[in-house]
Amino acid sequence: MDATPTAAAIAVKDLVKRYKGVAAVDGISFALPAGSVTGLLGGNGAGKTTTIAMIMGLVTPTGGTVSVLGAPMPAARYRVLHRMNFESPYVDMPMRLTVRQNLSVFAQLYGVAGATERIAELAGELDLTEFLDRPTGKLSAGQKTRVSLAKSLLNEPEVLLLDEPTASLDPDTADWVRARLERYRKETGATILLASHNMNEVERLCDRVIIMKRGRIEEDDTPAGLLARHGRETLEDVFLDVARGRQSEAMQ
Amino acid sequence: MSTAASDRSLNFSLHRVSAMVRRYWYLLISSWPRILDLIYWPTVQMLMWGFLQLYVSKTAGFAAGAAGTFIGAVLLWDILFRGQLGFSISFLEEMWARNLGNLMMSPLRPTEFIAALMVMSIVRLAIGMIPVSLLAIAFFGFNLWALGLALVAFFINLILTSWAIGIFVAGLLLRNGMGAESMAWTIMFLFLPLTCVYYPVSVLPDWLQYIAWCLPPTYVFEGMRALLIDRVFRGDLMLEAFGLNAVLFSLAAYAFVRLLESARTNGALVQAGE
Numbered sequence: 001m002d003a004t005p006t007a008a009a010i011a012v013k014d015l016v017k018r019y020k021g022v023a024a025v026d027g028i029s030f031a032l033p034a035g036s037v038t039g040l041l042g043g044n045g046a047g048k049t050t051t052i053a054m055i056m057g058l059v060t061p062t063g064g065t066v067s068v069l070g071a072p073m074p075a076a077r078y079r080v081l082h083r084m085n086f087e088s089p090y091v092d093m094p095m096r097l098t099v100r101q102n103l104s105v106f107a108q109l110y111g112v113a114g115a116t117e118r119i120a121e122l123a124g125e126l127d128l129t130e131f132l133d134r135p136t137g138k139l140s141a142g143q144k145t146r147v148s149l150a151k152s153l154l155n156e157p158e159v160l161l162l163d164e165p166t167a168s169l170d171p172d173t174a175d176w177v178r179a180r181l182e183r184y185r186k187e188t189g190a191t192i193l194l195a196s197h198n199m200n201e202v203e204r205l206c207d208r209v210i211i212m213k214r215g216r217i218e219e220d221d222t223p224a225g226l227l228a229r230h231g232r233e234t235l236e237d238v239f240l241d242v243a244r245g246r247q248s249e250a251m252q
Numbered sequence: 253m254s255t256a257a258s259d260r261s262l263n264f265s266l267h268r269v270s271a272m273v274r275r276y277w278y279l280l281i282s283s284w285p286r287i288l289d290l291i292y293w294p295t296v297q298m299l300m301w302g303f304l305q306l307y308v309s310k311t312a313g314f315a316a317g318a319a320g321t322f323i324g325a326v327l328l329w330d331i332l333f334r335g336q337l338g339f340s341i342s343f344l345e346e347m348w349a350r351n352l353g354n355l356m357m358s359p360l361r362p363t364e365f366i367a368a369l370m371v372m373s374i375v376r377l378a379i380g381m382i383p384v385s386l387l388a389i390a391f392f393g394f395n396l397w398a399l400g401l402a403l404v405a406f407f408i409n410l411i412l413t414s415w416a417i418g419i420f421v422a423g424l425l426l427r428n429g430m431g432a433e434s435m436a437w438t439i440m441f442l443f444l445p446l447t448c449v450y451y452p453v454s455v456l457p458d459w460l461q462y463i464a465w466c467l468p469p470t471y472v473f474e475g476m477r478a479l480l481i482d483r484v485f486r487g488d489l490m491l492e493a494f495g496l497n498a499v500l501f502s503l504a505a506y507a508f509v510r511l512l513e514s515a516r517t518n519g520a521l522v523q524a525g526e
């Protein structure tokens with residue numbers, strides 16, 4: 001893996017995105033060090049998806065800059081896309097193709113060396129071996145999520161963007177996915193940015209939490225720091241404080 | 253990562269093109285109705301026009317030398333129409349499957365994506381047209397392959413036009429999502445009357461002839477009639493068609509780039525498929 005330990009893996013500066021004059025993202029800045037896991041929280045319409053889309057190079061910012069592994073996005077995205085990957089429940093893989101066919105196509109797109117072995121390795125780790133030759137569309141939601149996760153790990157990405165990775169999963173499968181992500185981060189030192197509505201997930205996985213509201217960053221701290229500052233016991237309460245604009249006693 | 257490896261990732265990659273071709277091939281062979289669909293309609297059209305030609309030639313004393321112009325026209329029209337449809341349907345498969353986000357976030361470059369769509373348009377065309385051209389020999393004694401090098405010139409010009417239109421439609425789909433899907437199915441029908449597939453350009457009103465002569469396929473269909481009726485291969489027409497195709501292809505590529513930029517600016521790639 002080609003990590004760049006000195007520079008931030010993801011650097012966002014004064015980032016703005018306006019759609020027809022309305023700010024979806026309104027001047028946010030943050031830098032994520034290599035190897036960190038950051039949770040990006042916010043209610044619907046807070047600007048999380050737009051922020052992630054700009055980091056991926058899918059959306060051109062109206063103002064400000066985004067760089068990933070030192071490459072300005074979206075202009076230099078092809079310099080780093082093979083070192084990144086993402087997983088989202090809002091994107092599918094072709095349903096008629098078998099799991100093996102889908103993974104082998106993406107392995108080839110990402111230029112994965114020893115693709116057959118890598119697919120077998122991931123299938124073993126993600127408990128997918130028995131489904132490899134089954135059409136992807138015939139799998140359960142949990143199995144499909146594991147296939148998407150396998151796709152996102154194929155190229156051993158240095159930067160992994162996850163948009164609600166456990167949405168619509170049962171608690172057992174969701175817990176299993178979180179454990180796998182924790183292990184991947186420990187093994188590879190990858191930088192992970194995670195958008196989620198699941199506060200337990202964020203508390204468990206993330207060493208930093210950014211909470212957005214109406215396109216701005218309202219909070220940016222460690223989970224423990226947020227809990228202490230808000231005088232709350234759970235991140236969910238902190239999230240509600242921010243979302244509803246209320247102040248806990250500790251904040252007053 | 254070494255600098256060399258990093259540089260390699262910036263280049264056009266046949267490896268990634270072949271990955272996409274493999275993806276579409278898997279999809280095609282996973283469903284026999286999809287393969288049958290490629291052959292079904294061209295066969296129906298060829299039979300209909302073939303029998304119509306038989307009828308016209310018998311009842312209206314249609315020149316014996318003109319035999320085959322209808323069948324030839326419908327087969328060449330199918331190259332134009334199915335070439336574009338094959339390109340556009342492969343693109344639409346990604347939107348139907350909600351897979352576009354995966355591709356846009358992968359190292360696949362737009363030029364590689366387009367190259368894969370071009371390859372697939374040829375593959376789909378071959379699956380449909382080769383059996384139908386053989387049926388035309390069996391039913392009507394019309395041998396498209398006997399056109400030889402002229403067929404090569406016709407094919408190159410028609411497929412270039414079909415790809416240019418396919419690229420433009422792909423740009424519209426990226427920018428406007430599934431709202432532009434109907435364009436993929438219908439845009440080529442605008443060419444049907446204007447490019448004079450079944451009749452000479454001279455049939456059109458004078459002002460419409462100017463428009464017809466701006467479209468590369470018009471030269472191909474006129475060239476086909478010259479070959480089948482007058483037994484003359486019009487190389488000049490093919491060269492003019494090629495020149496116009498170069499212009500059309502450049503315009504389509506430019507439009508695609510601008511539409512893709514616009515899709516990135518307007519956030520359309522995030523909602524692709526809607």
